[in-house]
Amino acid sequence: MDKEAQAGVDVWKYALGFDVMRVVKCAIELGIPEALESHGKPISLSDLSSSVGCPEISLHRIMRFLTHHGIFEKQITDAPHYPGSVFYAQTPLSRLLSRDNMGTFVLVQAGPEFGLTAKDLKAGKGSGVEASPDESIIWNMVIDKEYDKLFQEFLGCHAKVATSAVIDNCSKIFQGIGTVVDVGGHEGTAIGMLVKAFPWIRGINFDLPDVVSGAPLLQGVDHVGGNMFESVPKADAVMLMWILHDWSDKLCVDILKKCKEAIATETGKVIIVEAVIDEEGEDEYTGARLALDMTIMSSTVNGKERTAKEWAQLLDAAGFSRYTFHYMKAIDSVIEAYP
Numbered sequence: 001m002d003k004e005a006q007a008g009v010d011v012w013k014y015a016l017g018f019d020v021m022r023v024v025k026c027a028i029e030l031g032i033p034e035a036l037e038s039h040g041k042p043i044s045l046s047d048l049s050s051s052v053g054c055p056e057i058s059l060h061r062i063m064r065f066l067t068h069h070g071i072f073e074k075q076i077t078d079a080p081h082y083p084g085s086v087f088y089a090q091t092p093l094s095r096l097l098s099r100d101n102m103g104t105f106v107l108v109q110a111g112p113e114f115g116l117t118a119k120d121l122k123a124g125k126g127s128g129v130e131a132s133p134d135e136s137i138i139w140n141m142v143i144d145k146e147y148d149k150l151f152q153e154f155l156g157c158h159a160k161v162a163t164s165a166v167i168d169n170c171s172k173i174f175q176g177i178g179t180v181v182d183v184g185g186h187e188g189t190a191i192g193m194l195v196k197a198f199p200w201i202r203g204i205n206f207d208l209p210d211v212v213s214g215a216p217l218l219q220g221v222d223h224v225g226g227n228m229f230e231s232v233p234k235a236d237a238v239m240l241m242w243i244l245h246d247w248s249d250k251l252c253v254d255i256l257k258k259c260k261e262a263i264a265t266e267t268g269k270v271i272i273v274e275a276v277i278d279e280e281g282e283d284e285y286t287g288a289r290l291a292l293d294m295t296i297m298s299s300t301v302n303g304k305e306r307t308a309k310e311w312a313q314l315l316d317a318a319g320f321s322r323y324t325f326h327y328m329k330a331i332d333s334v335i336e337a338y339p
């Protein structure tokens, strides 16, 4: 196909691209992945309709669309009593889209309104220019209670997914560490998983007082409330997961300096879990990292995903003497930084 013809095909991905996400979101809200899973075998349209409470006529159109996109699988039975009957089945992808897996990512992304506008961009959003003097206002939109609840659920899911990748790929970095403080650890999901995987570690979950006051009790983890711009609890290692991408370079340096003060100069380290954008090469997660950068641009004042060079500049500015990048087959990488 020549370039003009290919463009004519590709433009539809952009012209109607949001619709794929809208329908996937609907399927997650309806609980279709869970309904298929609990049925245990391919399910007919009428059984699926009763299970999720959606009329057959619209569910048929939704499933036609989603099977076309490979989210679910359509099977036509040739059983004598049901010739030509259509049944629907899970795929590896639809299993990952259940609410207790990555489903809440989609719900949060699709969220009340996805608010990156030309007006915001023209006013300097995402450029690093101070769009607002107060960077503590992360959100540029009004958040209702229900959406806030969903966002908290999404953070818990993110912590599970990201920490599993760290445990599976980077266990070595936790050898011989006595205490780890997870700065901005939300309700402690990540540090709870690390303490379980590496039982020699004592964990500290550090977040804003309002956040830790609602956190569940976790074995081997102390919850500490505070403000990372003022001080960070002392530990052998400090972890920062999906924290620095929320803030400007200047405030990241402030946070990193506070983390450096919390560890021993000779033996301590800071463990950063974040995306590293590769502008030269690509791997299968490049698209996801760039999409995350767009999300962060739309939802923070001056946050961004950073390249390896930008990470190095931040760490140099905060006074770290050396750092090591660990790349994983995941959206995130791990950076170990030493005082």
Ligand SMILES: C[S@@+](CC[C@H](N)C(=O)[O-])C[C@H]1O[C@@H](n2cnc3c(N)ncnc32)[C@H](O)[C@@H]1O
Pocket: 155, 156, 158, 159, 162, 183, 184, 185, 186, 187, 206, 207, 208, 211, 226, 227, 228, 229, 240, 241, 242, 243, 246
């Ligand atoms: C994007 S969430 C990341 C949560 C978790 N680390 C993860 O990766 O899923 C950012 C966290 O930083 C916390 N946070 C924001 N400002 C903070 C501050 N000044 N001091 C401590 N924690 C803060 C928020 O409450 C929130 O839990």
Ligand SMILES: COc1ccc(-c2cc(=O)c3c(O)c(O)c(O)cc3o2)cc1
Pocket: 108, 109, 110, 111, 112, 113, 114, 115, 138, 242, 243, 245, 246, 295, 296, 299, 300
């Ligand atoms: C309305 O639609 C949305 C708004 C914000 C987000 C969102 C996704 C994140 O991953 C994310 C994040 O990681 C983060 O650190 C943050 O401060 C905000 C944030 O917002 C998704 C959809």
